[in-house]
Structures are given as structure tokens and as C-alpha cells.
Amino acid sequence: MKSPDFNQIIDRHNTGSVKWDFLDQYLQLNQTDLLPMWVSDFDFQCPKEVLQALSSRIDHGIFGYSERDELYYQSAIDWFSRRHKLTLHKEWFTSIEGIIPGLSLLIQMLSKPREGIIVQGPYYGSFAKIITMNDRVLIENPLIEDTEGYKIDHSHLEQILDQYKPPLLLLCNPHNPTGRCWDHDELLQLLILCRKYGTTIISDEIWADLLLPGQKFTSILHLGSKWHNHVIAATSASKTFGLASLRISNFLIPNPSLREAFTDRLNAHGLDVFNSLSMTAAIAAYQYGDTWLDQLQDYLAENREWFEKALASSVPWCRITKAEGTYLIWLDCRDLGLDDNALQQALIHKAKIAVSMGCSFGDKGKGFIRINLGCPRQYLEKAIAGLAQLTQ
């Protein structure tokens, strides 16, 4: 099969794309000539094997009620074993259309109104949304920022665990927006503290497969069965293969009573039938997607290297954060001396790019921006030319 051409520009307008078609509505902008580098989906076609599997499934023509079959579980189990040396068991799987709806139902199940839920700041905006819209209180454990990148502040974490006794900690690993992949020791300390205070960890691992060269992903489930009663890991093929709108994700729950309670919740909402096309795509991606993903990761690494070099020479006021995974780049723009509103106006009117503003990731994000590097190189060239205009 031909190698994918990630440099190919594919027009995404008029496909209902949030990133391209709804940017003015979501970002409340009335300007449509911006280059969209915000939402985290990429501008590449998914693997040909996935397209072929979808097209034969469509040719079959019957789309009655569907359930996950043996291949659905086995392809995911084999993928995690091959790519991450992680052993999963079929009985751990619960499935729901997306990570965010699953997290939201788990918040409802495992906490009470007005109880606190810990997140590491800067935090993914949808975490804040599902915590506060479920009438829970977001407790921020700000990450420590140093020259080596971001680190979890375990001593502040212990203080807030002790003070609020929160039922839940929502972890993001690899971390959106910074791109950190938490290592074994950082996770172990987190597990020790959370177990001490009776806090369950839900680890959102949607970015697990998108790693920079030489980096390793450590799942919360890698740390061994002695922790398994207190953790849930959320995974999906959606971010890895660009299948976000097909909607299927897996919550891996080793603790049988937690799992049963969650399955009951899903059933109570009628969420016990599955989209046949989503399953077809996930199976094909996990069965045949290795080579494509290796090529994608190479392209993304080159994109990042190119972008970082170009920033250093053309946009020297912008400080780059060290990342280990994701296709996001988290940029410190504080040296520009603009507040977030002025920064956004400058990005729109002078740079002509739509980015994710750091302030939407909480207080720790103020003065930062997040740019999505999952696009053909030409877009990055435009973005650099735009950013260079900010000080003109």
C-alpha cells in the first residue's frame, strides 16, 4: 500500500468540521479567514485500511443494532500489548461513545454534588466543563514549571487531598496541553497519595499513542495490580487515527464492583448498543494501523522540529515548553507583555491564526497559547509567518 502523504492539503470546509467550519461560532469570531490551529484533531486522512474497512461495511448496507464482538476486544488488547507492553483483560472493558461523556458519567457515579475533583493545571477545558456543569468543585493542583518542563507538585497535592478529601482525581496522560508523559515514579507517588486519602484516579489516556521519538507511555495500569482497585483508564483509537467524530472509547476498569456500577449506569441511559461503523473503524485501526502510525509519528516529530527551529529564529519572544507526546505545542507568550484579550486580538488580526488560548486551560494557562501541529507543513509555515507579524 502507498505511503500516506501527510503534506497533502485536503480541504475540510463544508464537512461539518468544528475546527474549520464552526470556528467563528465556537470562538465567537466573525472572521473566517483564519488558519485553524485550535481543536485537537488533525488534517490528515485516516489509514487506508480503515477507509477500506468502512467502505466494505457500508457496502454491506445493513446497520441494525450492534454489539462489540470478540475482534473488537482482541484488536485493542493486542494493540496495547504490542505498542505499550500493557496487558489488558477483556472483562475490564466498558465502552461509551466518547471519553468526555464517559468521564462525566463517572463523575456523577463516584462523587456527590459540591464535592471536589482534582485536576492538574493547566487543565483541558472540557475537564472543567464536566466538573462544574455536574455541580462539582474543580480543585486545581498547579503543575510546577521549570526548565525541564512541567512536573506534578506532589506536596501541594497532598495538602489538597488532606484538606478536601476529594473522591476523584482526573489525570491526563499524556497531558493536554503541555505534552508531558508522566513517568513511572511520578505516577507511583500519585497512586500512593491518592490511596492514602481514598481518592480514585481516572486517567484519561486518549493521547497514549502519539509520542515523540524515544518517548515511552506509562499507563496508570502499568503500575501493577496492587493499585487496580483504585484506578480507571480511559482510551480510544480516535485521537491516534483521526476518528473523533465516529465516537467510540473504552474505559478500562479492573475493579469488578466499579465496573458493574458503571455498566449499570450505561444501561440505565440506554448506552448499551454501539455504532457499527465506529467499531469497524476501531478494529481496522488497531489491527492494521501500526505502520501508518509510525509514519505519522515521524511526520509529527519533523513538524515539531521544524516549527521549533522556525520559532527560535523568527519568533524569539515565544518560549517553547518541552513535550514528550501529543501533536500540541504549548507556547509561553508572556514576554510579549499582552493580556489574554489583547493577545487573542493580535493573533486574529495580525497573525491570522485561530489557536487555543492558554487562559481556557485555567489560571496556569494565562499568557500561553496551544497550537495544533497535526497539519501539513504548509500550514505551519503560514503560522510562523503570522506569529512573526505580532511584533511588527
Ligand SMILES: Cc1ncc(COP(=O)(O)O)c(C=O)c1O
Ligand atoms: C485529554 C482529552 N480527553 C478527551 C478528549 C475528547 O475525547 P472524546 O472526543 O472522546 O470525548 C480530548 C480531545 O481533545 C482530550 O484532549
